[in-house]
Amino acid sequence: MTDWLVGLMDRLGAPGAGLAVALENLFPPLPSEVILPLSGFTASQGEMQLLDVIIWTTLGSVIGALALYGVGALLGRERTLAIAAKLPLVKTSDIEKTEAFFQRHGRMTVFFGRMIPIFRSLISIPAGVERMPVLTFTLLTAAGSLIWNTIFVMAGYVLGENWHLVETYVGIATNVVIAIVVVAILVFIGVRLAERRKGRHASRR
Template sequence: MTDWLVGLMETLGAPGAGLAIALENLFPPLPSEVILPLSGFTASRGEMDLLDVLVCTTLGSVIGALALYWVGALLGRERTLAIAAKLPLVKTSDIEKTEAWFLKHGRKTVFFGRMIPLFRSLISVPAGVERMPLVPFTLLTATGSLIWNTIFVMAGYLLGENWSLVEAYVGIGSKVVLGLVVLAIVVFVAVRLTERRKGRHASRR
């Protein structure tokens, strides 16, 4: 991964870092926790301009987010409900509740979601499904991404040869987030299975 990123930045410079971040939005396994500090470290060596790195990585974040936004927009609300109706243990009311919550808190979610691993990419899809106005979506995405990118690029810039420490510490946070997501899924499945069993018992009486 590191060799590929180094090669990309050596070939394209700061736009290469931006391209990597755009791809990271589309493929979350590409970690921004590696891309951004490495970009900062490369800038500290004078091989890229620091401001160019911040501009290009933020632009990459916006481009990747817009791509996923349009995936959600093309999917649309009716298709989402139709897919949900076919999924085991999922009710259309779940989607409707999520929809109502997003309509109420969507702007804050898009902004702060840019600073949470995993959700950084995923939040763009429901924004597209709900057809959140494009201008606010783009501005919130750019602002949240700029904050996130600046923190990690500057960390790599200041840490120099020790830039990989950023990945080590942030990786712990990413695992915590992933663990909470898995726990939430387990609880959801357990609750639905319990409801199903109770429904069967009630129908037999």
Template sequence: MTDWLVGLMDSLGAPGAGLAIALENLFPPLPSEVILPLSGFTAARGQMDLLDVLVCTTLGSVIGALALYWVGALLGRERTLAIAAKLPLVKPSDIEKTEAWFLKHGRKTVFFGRMIPLFRSLISIPAGVERMPLMTFTLLTTAGSLIWNTIFVMAGYLLGDNWELVETYVGVGTNMVIALVALAVVVFVVVRLAERRKGRHASRR
């Protein structure tokens, strides 16, 4: 991964870092926690301009987010509900509640979601499904991405040869997010199965 990123930045410079971040939005296995600090470290060595790195990586974040926004927009509300109806244990009402929540808190979700591992990319899809105004989505995504990117690029820039420490510490936070998501899924499944059992017992009476 690191060798590929180094080669990309050697060939394209700061735009190469931006391209990597755009791809990270579409393919989460490409972690921004590696791309951004490495870009900062490369800038610290004088191989790229720091401002160019910040601009290009933020632009890459916005481009990747817009691509997923349009995936959500093309999917649309009706198709989302139709897919949900076919999923085991999921009710259309679950999607409707999520939709109502997003309509109320969507702006904060898009802005802060750009700074949460795992959700950074995924948050663009419901924004597209709900057709959040494109200008609003773009501005919120740009602001959130700029903050996230600046923190990690500057960390790599200041840490120098120790830039990999960023990935180590952020990895702990990422694992915590994954664990919380997994726990939420388990709780959802247990509750929904319990509801089904109650429904069956009630129908037998």
């Protein structure tokens, strides 16, 4: 992974870092906590300009996010509802509640979502489904990504050869987010199963 990133930046420079970040949006297993600090470290060695790295990685974030926005837009509301109707334990009302939340808080969700592990990429899809204005989505994504990218690029720049420490600490935060998501899913499943059992008991009376 690291060798591939180094080779990409050796060949393309800062645009290579931007390309890697764009791919990270589409393929989350390519972690930004590796790409960005490594880019900052490379800049600290004088092989790339720091400002160029920040600009290109932010551009890469926006391009990757727009691609996923397009996926959401192609999916659309009707297809999303149709898929939800076929999923066990999921109700159409769940999607409608999510829509209502996104209509009220969509801008803040897109902006801050760009700074939360795992959700950084996924948040683009509901934005596309809800057809958030493309310009608004692009500006919010660019602003959130600029903050996230600058922090991690600068961390790699300052830490130098110890840039990999960033991955360690972000990995802890990512695990916390995953744990919260898993607990939320388990609670959701538990509540739905309880509701289903109550419904069966009520129908028998």
